[in-house]
Amino acid sequence: MPVKGMPxxxxxxxxxLSTTYLPSIFKGMWITLRHIFRPKVTMQYPEEKWxxxxxxxxxxxxxxDDDGRTKCVACFLCEYVCPPKAIxxxxxEITTGVEKGPRTFDIxxxxxxxxxxxxxxxxxxxxxxxxxxNLVGVSxxxxxxxxxxxxxxxxxxxxxxxxWGRLLDPVGxxxxxxxxxxxxx
Amino acid sequence: xxxxxxxxxxxxxxxxxxxxxLHGETMVINMGPSHPSTHGVLRLVLRIxxxxxxxVQPHLGYLHRGMEKIAEGMTYNQFVPYTDRLDYLxxxxxxxxxxxxxxxxxxxxxxxxARVIRVLCCEIARISAHLLWLxxxxxDLGAATVFFHxxxxxxxxxxxxxxxxxxxxxxxxxxxxxxxxxxPDGWVEKLRTFTRTFPAALDELDGLLTGNRIWMKRTxxxxxxxxxxxxxxxxxxxxxxxxxxxxxVRKTEPYLGYEQYDFEVPIGSTGDVFDRYLVxxxxxxxxxxxxxxxxxxxxxxxxxxxxxxxxxxxxxxxLTSMEELIQQFMIVTEGVRGPVGEVYHAIExxxxxxxxxxxxxxxKSPYRLHIRSPSFISLQAIEKMSVGGLxxxxxxxxxxxxxxxxxxxx
Numbered sequence: 001m002p003v004k005g006m007p008x009x010x011x012x013x014x015x016x017l018s019t020t021y022l023p024s025i026f027k028g029m030w031i032t033l034r035h036i037f038r039p040k041v042t043m044q045y046p047e048e049k050w051x052x053x054x055x056x057x058x059x060x061x062x063x064x065d066d067d068g069r070t071k072c073v074a075c076f077l078c079e080y081v082c083p084p085k086a087i088x089x090x091x092x093e094i095t096t097g098v099e100k101g102p103r104t105f106d107i108x109x110x111x112x113x114x115x116x117x118x119x120x121x122x123x124x125x126x127x128x129x130x131x132x133x134n135l136v137g138v139s140x141x142x143x144x145x146x147x148x149x150x151x152x153x154x155x156x157x158x159x160x161x162x163x164w165g166r167l168l169d170p171v172g173x174x175x176x177x178x179x180x181x182x183x184x185x
Numbered sequence: 186x187x188x189x190x191x192x193x194x195x196x197x198x199x200x201x202x203x204x205x206x207l208h209g210e211t212m213v214i215n216m217g218p219s220h221p222s223t224h225g226v227l228r229l230v231l232r233i234x235x236x237x238x239x240x241v242q243p244h245l246g247y248l249h250r251g252m253e254k255i256a257e258g259m260t261y262n263q264f265v266p267y268t269d270r271l272d273y274l275x276x277x278x279x280x281x282x283x284x285x286x287x288x289x290x291x292x293x294x295x296x297x298x299a300r301v302i303r304v305l306c307c308e309i310a311r312i313s314a315h316l317l318w319l320x321x322x323x324x325d326l327g328a329a330t331v332f333f334h335x336x337x338x339x340x341x342x343x344x345x346x347x348x349x350x351x352x353x354x355x356x357x358x359x360x361x362x363x364x365x366x367x368x369p370d371g372w373v374e375k376l377r378t379f380t381r382t383f384p385a386a387l388d389e390l391d392g393l394l395t396g397n398r399i400w401m402k403r404t405x406x407x408x409x410x411x412x413x414x415x416x417x418x419x420x421x422x423x424x425x426x427x428x429x430x431x432x433x434v435r436k437t438e439p440y441l442g443y444e445q446y447d448f449e450v451p452i453g454s455t456g457d458v459f460d461r462y463l464v465x466x467x468x469x470x471x472x473x474x475x476x477x478x479x480x481x482x483x484x485x486x487x488x489x490x491x492x493x494x495x496x497x498x499x500x501x502x503x504l505t506s507m508e509e510l511i512q513q514f515m516i517v518t519e520g521v522r523g524p525v526g527e528v529y530h531a532i533e534x535x536x537x538x539x540x541x542x543x544x545x546x547x548x549k550s551p552y553r554l555h556i557r558s559p560s561f562i563s564l565q566a567i568e569k570m571s572v573g574g575l576x577x578x579x580x581x582x583x584x585x586x587x588x589x590x591x592x593x594x595x
Binding site for chain 1: 259262263265266267330337340350351352355357365366389392395396397398399400401426429431432436437449451452453454459460464466467497500501503504505510513514517
């Protein structure tokens with residue numbers, strides 16, 4: 001499809017007065033001067049900080065639920081999807097009805113690109129991207145955040161859907177301990 | 186010890202007094218890769234005769250990360266964050282360009298709401314990229330005031346991008362078959378306010394530069410490239426339109442419903458730095474028009490296709506239902522699988538025609554991905570534009586070509 005272009009208008013050749021550069025200077029000064037009387041837009045960081053949107057993607061953290069249970073079940077989905085391969089998990093068997101949890105959960109914050117894919121794929125809502133954007137460390141070892149540090153940063157997040165509530169409340173726990181044929185129903 | 190000492194230089198007689206002794210003696214110097222006005226890690230090897238440039242050779246690769254190879258080992262969705270880092274001044278545009286190529290391969294049609302939001306993304310990216318080009322370009326030529334005004338406007342757009350995607354620069358906003366998230370509350374109103382206030386701000390920038398005699402002297406007749414040369418070098422985008430060729434992918438091969446929007450394609454006449462400047466200024470106005478039109482009719486509805494083999498299920502269903510849980514695991518680990526075939530799809534990115542060539546063997550990752558990055562191709566013209574000019578004009582030429590090294594080196 002042929003396109004009809006719109007020729008841009010080149011300004012006329014400047015007159016004799018503009019050879020003194022004075023009109024350009026005064027026009028520029030006038031535009032700049034008017035901004036003195038407009039509201040200031042500069043933010044005095046770090047005294048003043050901006051409000052981050054709710055979906056802001058900062059450092060990834062692990063969370064616990066209302067009962068204080070580490071929500072991660074070590075399904076390795078975040079480790080699998082992580083584009084820069086920043087997450088390393090080792091699983092272990094745990095004695096509650098959930099059966100599996102992380103022994104170690106390390107995120108190498110030097111590799112992490114805060115894309116949020118881990119949060120997006122997590123089937124347990126156990127990992128979230130926090131609003132923390134300050135990341136400081138003096139060695140590479142310090143920048144590998146382990147499970148304890150990630151849980152401390154994440155804290156408790158209230159979850160309306162208590163996925164494992166059936167197993168973790170007293171009735172559910174008794175049912176989980178029942179013979180396999182009954183539990184399989 | 187004495188035999189280790191180097192031989193003294195041979196005696197050279199003082200050359201005879203000759204008026205032309207200094208003429209014709211050229212010098213080779215490096216400009217970059219860490220020169221403030223090469224906008225990144227571009228290294229230019231210049232051969233200069235006094236102040237006059239006799240040869241320019243760009244040396245690339247300082248930011249090479251092997252993006253195209255990385256894509257071969259990732260699922261289609263996993264590669265989206267990498268596209269943020271191509272032209273890092275317009276990441277939203279790259280996200281859309283990549284995902285449109287993948288969707289063309291899959292034969293997907295996204296819902297109308299997602300299409301309109303993608304148009305908004307592309308045009309916001311164009312305005313913010315052009316604003317940065319204007320600010321830094323003027324700064325290179327000594328007009329420092331413009332920089333602060335453009336960054337003020339750009340900040341508004343970056344705040345909008347941040348609240349839309351969760352990241353200011355690393356947007357990673359598109360997914361195969363749709364978008365990562367819907368528009369946040371109040372976002373449309375904020376963008377509408379921007380489209381109303383931005384033309385006045387742009388007029389101020391225009392007033393600072395367009396009629397300014399110093400600016401005109403620094404840019405007019407500098408870095409000229411004719412239409413035939415520009416086409417022969419397969420330049421695209423504002424660099425090509427500055428030479429007077431009306432080529433815009435949004436018009437020639439419309440995508441995302443661009444044929445429904447009323448906008449003009451600005452073209453220059455002489456192909457100098459000033460023309461490329463005027464074209465980009467007008468493009469920002471036209472993009473604002475497109476934004477205003479797109480905001481008028483954002484359709485309701487879903488933001489992604491409803492296909493359990495392509496899009497992730499809703500989170501509340503994943504937490505409560507076995508089928509969706511399995512679906513979640515399957516999509517993440519097995520990826521979205523496309524048909525066997527190869528496609529090329531290009532969009533009009535802020536720098537020009539940004540195309541992705543995807544070859545698929547039916548696997549979860551592309552067999553081969555090639556990125557046609559406009560900055561890389563525009564850089565070819567740098568020798569044509571700057572030989573015979575002064576070194577200080579080369580700064581204007583680089584600024585007017587607007588190369589982004591993340592895209593050049595990939």
